[in-house]
Amino acid sequence: MVILDGVSRIYKHGQNIVRALDRVSLRIEDGEFLSIAGPSGSGKTTMLNLIGCLDDLDEGELYIDAHPVGAMSSKEKTAFRRNNLGFIFQSYNLIPVLSAFENVSFALELLRIDHTAIEEQTYSILAEVGLSGLEGRRPRELSAGQQQRVAIARALVKEPKLVLADEPTANLDSKTGEEIIALMKAMNERRKTTFIFSTHDAMVMEHAHRLVMLHDGSVVSDEHRRR
Amino acid sequence: MVKLAVRNITRNLRRSLLCAFAIAVSAMAIVLLFALIDGMEADMRDNLVKYYTGEIRIRSSGYAEHERYRPLYQSLDYATITAVLDRMDEVAASSGRIEFPLSIYLGERSRPAVGLGLDFEREHAFSNLGTILTDGRLPTGGTNELLLGAALAKSLGTNIGERLTLLASTAAGSTNAMSFTVVGIVTPPIGALSASALYLDLERAQRLLHMEGQVQQIVVRAVSKAPLSPLAARIAADIFTTVGIEVESKTFSQINELFALFLTARLIYYAIALVFFILGSTVIINTTMMVIYERMAEIGMMKAMGMQDGEVRLLFLLEGAFISAVGALVGVLVALLIAYLLGKRGIDFTEAMSGVDMEISSVLYPRTNVRTSIGIYVYGVLIATLATLAPTRRAAKIQVVEALNYV
Amino acid sequence: MSRKFLILTLCLSVATLLPLMGATAQQIIAALDANTHFSTSHSTGFITTVDRFGTRTSTFEAWAKGEHTSLIAFTSGLERGQKILRTESSLYLYYPDADQVIRLQGAALRQSVLGSDLSYEDLTKEGNTLSSYQATLLGEERFDDVLCWVVKLEAKSKSSAYPTQTLWIDQEHTVVRKARYATSSGRGLKEMEVIETMEVNGRVVAKKSRVVDLLKKNSHTTMHIESLEIDLALSDAIFGLENLSW
Numbered sequence A: 001m002v003i004l005d006g007v008s009r010i011y012k013h014g015q016n017i018v019r020a021l022d023r024v025s026l027r028i029e030d031g032e033f034l035s036i037a038g039p040s041g042s043g044k045t046t047m048l049n050l051i052g053c054l055d056d057l058d059e060g061e062l063y064i065d066a067h068p069v070g071a072m073s074s075k076e077k078t079a080f081r082r083n084n085l086g087f088i089f090q091s092y093n094l095i096p097v098l099s100a101f102e103n104v105s106f107a108l109e110l111l112r113i114d115h116t117a118i119e120e121q122t123y124s125i126l127a128e129v130g131l132s133g134l135e136g137r138r139p140r141e142l143s144a145g146q147q148q149r150v151a152i153a154r155a156l157v158k159e160p161k162l163v164l165a166d167e168p169t170a171n172l173d174s175k176t177g178e179e180i181i182a183l184m185k186a187m188n189e190r191r192k193t194t195f196i197f198s199t200h201d202a203m204v205m206e207h208a209h210r211l212v213m214l215h216d217g218s219v220v221s222d223e224h225r226r227r
Numbered sequence B: 001m002v003k004l005a006v007r008n009i010t011r012n013l014r015r016s017l018l019c020a021f022a023i024a025v026s027a028m029a030i031v032l033l034f035a036l037i038d039g040m041e042a043d044m045r046d047n048l049v050k051y052y053t054g055e056i057r058i059r060s061s062g063y064a065e066h067e068r069y070r071p072l073y074q075s076l077d078y079a080t081i082t083a084v085l086d087r088m089d090e091v092a093a094s095s096g097r098i099e100f101p102l103s104i105y106l107g108e109r110s111r112p113a114v115g116l117g118l119d120f121e122r123e124h125a126f127s128n129l130g131t132i133l134t135d136g137r138l139p140t141g142g143t144n145e146l147l148l149g150a151a152l153a154k155s156l157g158t159n160i161g162e163r164l165t166l167l168a169s170t171a172a173g174s175t176n177a178m179s180f181t182v183v184g185i186v187t188p189p190i191g192a193l194s195a196s197a198l199y200l201d202l203e204r205a206q207r208l209l210h211m212e213g214q215v216q217q218i219v220v221r222a223v224s225k226a227p228l229s230p231l232a233a234r235i236a237a238d239i240f241t242t243v244g245i246e247v248e249s250k251t252f253s254q255i256n257e258l259f260a261l262f263l264t265a266r267l268i269y270y271a272i273a274l275v276f277f278i279l280g281s282t283v284i285i286n287t288t289m290m291v292i293y294e295r296m297a298e299i300g301m302m303k304a305m306g307m308q309d310g311e312v313r314l315l316f317l318l319e320g321a322f323i324s325a326v327g328a329l330v331g332v333l334v335a336l337l338i339a340y341l342l343g344k345r346g347i348d349f350t351e352a353m354s355g356v357d358m359e360i361s362s363v364l365y366p367r368t369n370v371r372t373s374i375g376i377y378v379y380g381v382l383i384a385t386l387a388t389l390a391p392t393r394r395a396a397k398i399q400v401v402e403a404l405n406y407v
Numbered sequence C: 001m002s003r004k005f006l007i008l009t010l011c012l013s014v015a016t017l018l019p020l021m022g023a024t025a026q027q028i029i030a031a032l033d034a035n036t037h038f039s040t041s042h043s044t045g046f047i048t049t050v051d052r053f054g055t056r057t058s059t060f061e062a063w064a065k066g067e068h069t070s071l072i073a074f075t076s077g078l079e080r081g082q083k084i085l086r087t088e089s090s091l092y093l094y095y096p097d098a099d100q101v102i103r104l105q106g107a108a109l110r111q112s113v114l115g116s117d118l119s120y121e122d123l124t125k126e127g128n129t130l131s132s133y134q135a136t137l138l139g140e141e142r143f144d145d146v147l148c149w150v151v152k153l154e155a156k157s158k159s160s161a162y163p164t165q166t167l168w169i170d171q172e173h174t175v176v177r178k179a180r181y182a183t184s185s186g187r188g189l190k191e192m193e194v195i196e197t198m199e200v201n202g203r204v205v206a207k208k209s210r211v212v213d214l215l216k217k218n219s220h221t222t223m224h225i226e227s228l229e230i231d232l233a234l235s236d237a238i239f240g241l242e243n244l245s246w
Helices: A044-051 A074-084 A100-109 A115-128 A144-156 A174-191 A202-206 B002-011 B013-052 B064-069 B078-087 B150-156 B191-196 B202-208 B229-243 B257-294 B296-304 B309-345 B370-397 B400-405 C003-007 C013-017 C025-036 C106-110 C120-124
Strands: A002-013 A016-028 A033-037 A059-064 A085-088 A162-166 A194-199 A210-215 A218-224 B056-060 B091-106 B109-118 B133-136 B145-149 B163-169 B175-186 B197-201 B217-222 B247-251 C040-051 C054-065 C069-074 C083-086 C091-094 C102-104 C133-143 C146-155 C164-170 C176-182 C188-200 C203-213 C220-230
Touching (some): A002 A044, A016 A218, A044 A162, A194 A202, B002 B309, B013 B257, B013 B370, B150 B191, B175 B202, B197 B202, C106 C120
Parallel strands (some): A162 A194
Antiparallel strands (some): A002 A016, A002 A059, A210 A218, B091 B217, B163 B175, C188 C203
8 A cells, every 4th residue: 555645746956946746645555556647747757756766755755555665765765666666667678688587587686585486486477478488588589568578577576566667658559558558457457466657648548447647746636447 | 696797798798808808908918027027036036146146155354345446365265164164054055256357368359358267066056057058068177278158259259279368467466367278158148248258267267366275255055945144144153253254245135236126126016017907997997987877777777676786886896897807817818828938938138138237138038927927817806896896886876766767 | 677767767977977057857858868778788686565465576587678678577476487578669468377478558558567566667668758758847856865856747648657757866876866656637646766776887776766656555666676787788589579488
């Protein structure tokens, strides 16, 4: 469960003060499949960065599973991310010199778990995202959709409670984008992992169970859909 | 992480090779420098002990005071001092010598040279002229026979069997001349000796110089490899207590300032090595810097995934370390190969050394030793790795949010 | 043998013919040269050197003919058998152990003989004094109770052994009693004093003289003439190079 209570993120550009996120309060339950939408500069990415413990909030309180993120040191945040959060990026951000398998297992290696367990989990998650047989390929030998699947597998392999995805389909054609969203949704349903993703693609929003609309740093609508 | 570091090195293989090459060149230069210096030092030590001063040189205590006049009257009674030395267990060998300036007369021509009266039997432990005899034979005791340095023989145009007349100042300051038959040509490794020295039997030198039974110096070799200066002091004390003669007894490194300089100069060479490696490391520093900017987004991703700052630094440090480890290894190995080949063939400094009055052979043999090479290797890798430490700080300080947005 | 130590110190009895008053330096030196020239001479004697090595004595036998030719043979000590031959143009050294005669030239002529205070040049130099030196009469002075002219000689060429010489010349016997050799700046090089004279065929010559090389420390050399015959018949063969090795 993620709780945002009057959270603000303020950027100062010389004299200008920009409230990228302005006293936002939101409660996200476990297992949600939530889309944050809004035009460019509305605060989507800022919100994801805050929830992802990548950025510091300036006002309000943020709790992830009752952990007060605002009180964490940067080292604690890093450890928290390593253990609890998964990330999917718009441009996949795979390590080009590692194979699909190695890119995924890298997340587990950071957790310093047993080698055979790493292998087992990595093979299994790659099979789950539909990449069986492609484990040995380097990112450049994979299609864009396949690369994003690897990224999804990397985010999910350590079985995090929460996966954050910033515009996961922005670099994909609509058909592939839909497939990726479908995959994320399937994983959400199967594993009960909470997904929070940002998008400005209306078609992608359609798939969300809950749609939070942002405008100028404020929540303008919060709509629950059918489950 | 190690795997990732190694893979990262292959990302831009050419650039990594360039870094490794820079380190390799530094390591190679330093190994060769040290090999040359070690070779020179060993060579000089060998030459000094064999041809100049022995390990320890004994002279009359008054000699040094008037050294530039070559005061042959400041001599030692050979039999007396030798008797004392032969009784000392620590002394492996000793031999009396007289070194004196002379003029060679060959018909109307004359030229200056240096005469060395040697006790050929005892010289086996020192100059052992038989080993550098390139033509003819050694003089027979009690005859007017001599050996000529090869370069001197060449410049005189003298061959074996010819007679030379030597004119020298005697111990008492008068002059005397004697004629000798050239029976052999020797090629000492030192150019200056080859160009100016002639060797004759000690007894003949004594007769020529009117110093019967006397020698100018006695050279000594020690039994053990222990430091020589205590033995030198003990020799002087022993001679004084047993026969009441005050002598000057000095080790070769005390006598030869250049050699003493060699030993202290080692520190300077380490400093030179440091500079070389830092220069070599600039390439790696620069590359690491570039790499960090290139992989900014990747660093952001890794940090987002929970990689700690220290781990990020370690990743880049490992890359630097591997590159320098490989580079230094190649450099050291190549240098060892070169040094080995040069060590077999020798580097001929005859041209450069002609006219240089140094106790270093004209042909030098670089010397390598495992310990020095390993030392240089470790030193090089360490410095290059430490050099990469600076730019990795930059990597660790990167803010994730900024890095992710960095394109 | 040399002018300075043999012939030069021989003095003609006709010295008294020289006008006592009003003699010029040139006249005095010309008279000195004239009085010291023999057609031939044969002498024996010994040289004693006292220095840091102790006292060494070498006996010698010497022959001279004309202005330029002389031969000295050492007859005792470590130098026994060594010979010095002076001809008009050269100086040759003969050593018994050397099968080649050594010809000395240039600076080598100033080397010490037997480690004494005498150089080869001192022992053998010949020639006309006035041809190589400019003479100036400095005055009169008593030396050893003998009235002497004091004449200063300055070398005309740089090749001369001594840039300046100051001679104390006995007015009665026209023989040098004392000499001082110096550089042109006046720095002393050598000093010579005649300790004892003798008369030969009516000429007064130095019998015993003492030379000090001022550049050597604690060293002096005394030269004794034991016998001197002059104007005797000498074969030219004595002065032949091929004759050195007898």
